[in-house]
Amino acid sequence: MLRVEDARLLTGRAPFIDDIEPAGTLHVAFVRSDMPHAKIRSLDISRAADHAGVSAVVTAEDLGDLCRPGPVLVPPPPIDGAIFNARTALPLAREVVRHQGEAVVAIVAESRYVAEDAAALVDLDLEPLDAVADLDRALDADAPLVHEDLGSNLAAHVRQTKGDYAAARAHADVVIGRTFRYDRGVSAAIENRGVIADWDGRDGRLTVWDTTQAPIPVRNALAALLGLPESCVRVVAPFIGGGFGPKIMFYAEELIIPWLSMRLGRPVKWIEDRYENFFATTQERGQTHESELALDAEGRILGVRDVFLHDTGAYDPYGLTVPINSQCTLLGPYRVPAYESEFRVAFTNKPVVTPVRGAGRQHGVFVMERLLDFGARELGLDPVEIRARNLLGPDEFPHDHEILYQDSAPLTYDSGNYRPSLEEAARRIGFAGFDGERAAAAAEGRCIGLGIVNYVEGTGIGPYEGARVTVEPGGTVSVVTGVGTQGQGHFTTFAQVVGAQIGVDPGKIRVVTGDTSEFHWGTGTFASRGAVVAGSALHAAALSVREKILQHASRALEVDPEDLVLEDGEARVRGAPDVRIGLGELASRANPLRGAVQPGTEPGLEAAAYFGPARGTTANGVHALVVEVDDETSDVTILRYVVVHDCGTVINPMIVEGQIHGGVALGIGNAFYEELLFDEFAGAGNASFMDYLLPTATDVPAIETAHLETPSPLNPLGTKGVGEAGAIPVAAAFAQAVEDALRENAPGLEIVDIPLSPGKLFALRNPADGGEDS
Amino acid sequence: MNEIRVAARINGEDISRTVEPRMLLSDFLRGPAGLTGTHVGCEHGVCGACTVLLDGEPVRSCLMLAAQIDGCAVTTVEGLAGVAGEPDVGALHPIQRAFHETHALQCGFCTPGILLSVAAFLEETPRPTRDEVREAISGHLCRCTGYHNIVEGVVRAAELLAEGP
Numbered sequence: 001m002l003r004v005e006d007a008r009l010l011t012g013r014a015p016f017i018d019d020i021e022p023a024g025t026l027h028v029a030f031v032r033s034d035m036p037h038a039k040i041r042s043l044d045i046s047r048a049a050d051h052a053g054v055s056a057v058v059t060a061e062d063l064g065d066l067c068r069p070g071p072v073l074v075p076p077p078p079i080d081g082a083i084f085n086a087r088t089a090l091p092l093a094r095e096v097v098r099h100q101g102e103a104v105v106a107i108v109a110e111s112r113y114v115a116e117d118a119a120a121l122v123d124l125d126l127e128p129l130d131a132v133a134d135l136d137r138a139l140d141a142d143a144p145l146v147h148e149d150l151g152s153n154l155a156a157h158v159r160q161t162k163g164d165y166a167a168a169r170a171h172a173d174v175v176i177g178r179t180f181r182y183d184r185g186v187s188a189a190i191e192n193r194g195v196i197a198d199w200d201g202r203d204g205r206l207t208v209w210d211t212t213q214a215p216i217p218v219r220n221a222l223a224a225l226l227g228l229p230e231s232c233v234r235v236v237a238p239f240i241g242g243g244f245g246p247k248i249m250f251y252a253e254e255l256i257i258p259w260l261s262m263r264l265g266r267p268v269k270w271i272e273d274r275y276e277n278f279f280a281t282t283q284e285r286g287q288t289h290e291s292e293l294a295l296d297a298e299g300r301i302l303g304v305r306d307v308f309l310h311d312t313g314a315y316d317p318y319g320l321t322v323p324i325n326s327q328c329t330l331l332g333p334y335r336v337p338a339y340e341s342e343f344r345v346a347f348t349n350k351p352v353v354t355p356v357r358g359a360g361r362q363h364g365v366f367v368m369e370r371l372l373d374f375g376a377r378e379l380g381l382d383p384v385e386i387r388a389r390n391l392l393g394p395d396e397f398p399h400d401h402e403i404l405y406q407d408s409a410p411l412t413y414d415s416g417n418y419r420p421s422l423e424e425a426a427r428r429i430g431f432a433g434f435d436g437e438r439a440a441a442a443a444e445g446r447c448i449g450l451g452i453v454n455y456v457e458g459t460g461i462g463p464y465e466g467a468r469v470t471v472e473p474g475g476t477v478s479v480v481t482g483v484g485t486q487g488q489g490h491f492t493t494f495a496q497v498v499g500a501q502i503g504v505d506p507g508k509i510r511v512v513t514g515d516t517s518e519f520h521w522g523t524g525t526f527a528s529r530g531a532v533v534a535g536s537a538l539h540a541a542a543l544s545v546r547e548k549i550l551q552h553a554s555r556a557l558e559v560d561p562e563d564l565v566l567e568d569g570e571a572r573v574r575g576a577p578d579v580r581i582g583l584g585e586l587a588s589r590a591n592p593l594r595g596a597v598q599p600g601t602e603p604g605l606e607a608a609a610y611f612g613p614a615r616g617t618t619a620n621g622v623h624a625l626v627v628e629v630d631d632e633t634s635d636v637t638i639l640r641y642v643v644v645h646d647c648g649t650v651i652n653p654m655i656v657e658g659q660i661h662g663g664v665a666l667g668i669g670n671a672f673y674e675e676l677l678f679d680e681f682a683g684a685g686n687a688s689f690m691d692y693l694l695p696t697a698t699d700v701p702a703i704e705t706a707h708l709e710t711p712s713p714l715n716p717l718g719t720k721g722v723g724e725a726g727a728i729p730v731a732a733a734f735a736q737a738v739e740d741a742l743r744e745n746a747p748g749l750e751i752v753d754i755p756l757s758p759g760k761l762f763a764l765r766n767p768a769d770g771g772e773d774s
Numbered sequence: 775m776n777e778i779r780v781a782a783r784i785n786g787e788d789i790s791r792t793v794e795p796r797m798l799l800s801d802f803l804r805g806p807a808g809l810t811g812t813h814v815g816c817e818h819g820v821c822g823a824c825t826v827l828l829d830g831e832p833v834r835s836c837l838m839l840a841a842q843i844d845g846c847a848v849t850t851v852e853g854l855a856g857v858a859g860e861p862d863v864g865a866l867h868p869i870q871r872a873f874h875e876t877h878a879l880q881c882g883f884c885t886p887g888i889l890l891s892v893a894a895f896l897e898e899t900p901r902p903t904r905d906e907v908r909e910a911i912s913g914h915l916c917r918c919t920g921y922h923n924i925v926e927g928v929v930r931a932a933e934l935l936a937e938g939p
Contacts, residue, residue: 010885
């Protein structure tokens, strides 16, 4: 089914944050640190404050009690012996700045132009401090300190184990040990962030429009911090131009803008610009792994040991989600009898790290898949064979990995059937005949190679979501849920879930998401959970409404409920479709102006329901690609790309495929084009779309997809999440394919650092020519 | 600050506004002209979200000043189909319809700029190959779709346009 939200988007009428502007709105520009680590020596705002058209200039001092560290949004799971040192940012920096882009001053003016004029008049004198730029040295005893009071840069230390790795290693025929690095990129949603607040002092009500993936937690936090009842704060997430993770935070701007509106009695608006987005919006990646894989002579996994460092940037407001995802996702679809995993999280003077599409899962997949590749090479196995020998079988579910996942629940896979995915991907990419294809290309002087890798994705975690379904007297069906939506097609998918239960065309169902005045229970859109968790809540609410419809229709038409069918917005008698009544009419009857509502029933055709899974579902898939590497320049072209994935029951195949396509493109960017390049002082030098290379239509190939459906037993729809899947395994597949393409021309080449780039690949192959990065 | 008058024909309608000389065209369209369908993604001319047609040619409205359109004709996404009021799939321009049919948009933020580039492209190249389409849209960044379905959308749009109204 095609999307119901498209018409508004295609005609430019869908309201995005910057399209909203209440009358009398004032505009904000921030003055931010241009240094990664510095002491604020002095700050003079007087010239800015005197500038014509400026309403207010605000520093940390002006915030009073509000100038305290922000919340830790996700508590770390209760892992024995885990250390977690929480350090979060002040809304505006005081005394010291710890990363580029940290806000120091907010300027409110009649227009953004004037606010930026005034920003240039602020005299901010920063004294540079030694910065932590290199993750690998962040925990050295002589490293500069990001947070002086902590005494070291250790943000966290977590160890999780399963079985006895030392014993497994002792029995191994082959042990593969490598160091892997996976560096930083940005989410680069094409729409930057924005916040608009409108305080109505007469009613004591605050309305906030916000590019957030999680409007309800933002409302709750704002109410608590500003001393308002939750019921007097309305947070609306309008149409959002891409989320990808960073829009789920609670940022300083989300507090400062509402506070300014309350203080000034005017609507106040801030829209992030692209340069700010490179520093003030959270970003991801940055890990170094020391990893070991123990195999028997047949290539069976005996155990894995992985010790890694994770860069959290200057603060750690999102707890341990990203490194725990890396730790857990490393295990993949494989039988791993022994696992020893330990990570340390380090503070650095770089922008804050929180989940970006994939959220640490890619690092784990990269490590495991690369280790398997090197193991296969050692044992003379092909990449498909070594993987096939280690896949969990369909009879091994639920499979308990004996460690804890990011949602604090045990890492237990609910269901899966992995081998068919691998075989289907191998078939579609042409694995069986590829030796011949590679040789034929080589005969023409072309280097082509194939990569094929597995991944799993823990999705659809709790705690819960809710939804309400209402049939209105006019016949309109209204569906509301608390999650925000950023282009995933929720308006369509959610309408399909409800329409299927009450016999209404999804195109005629009005779906509202992300407005706390319409629904205020829930958490948000993250961890590939919208369709699973909110979808299941909608399903439950729709079933309740269906029950009410059948009861009222049975009375109205004087037949048993079992004899009724719901279709085309009507209740009809089975076999006598002319005996019928519209849902709108039933809704009117269910809400009588006179007489009585039946004892024990509620008025109207409406129900709310909630769904809270005990733990997440596990989706899986296989990516396979063929690349051509230019032997001279090391440029890489992707010739074909296949994704076979299994996200349980598919509600809307078109939307699921779209999610996969977008994920793959982001993964290609991460693998080969995108890297935020920091100098030795932790300053980023390529913070613009001119220099930070996002993949374009000529870099991303056509993508062939196939669905397998192994339903999840953990929710009534049988669905698993898919939002992040496409992005997770790309780098691993890419690295394997490039090595395969260069097996003759650069034998023994090993790609262990991501992002790769034409420049880096060239340098890897030609170390004598110097390692000039592209 | 001194102000200047800008008079232009935007989506077939003559409008005249007084603005600061430094005002960007993108800000002019979204502000004084009231056409918020033109989106701003990078303000340095790379992402392509703010693309509009100036006398039929695609331009990045974030790289132009409002003053530069004086006496010109501008088409924004709102003018593509010429539909007023609540949008209906049936009233869309063929390119918009093709994008709908092929799921060529997700969040929809970059879409208006792409639609206008494609409109100009298909005028010049009514039956493009997929490679030509990729080249034609390579000046636009999209983070949601992976471009796969945008390519399909443009190919489909060419078919719909060839079929005529």
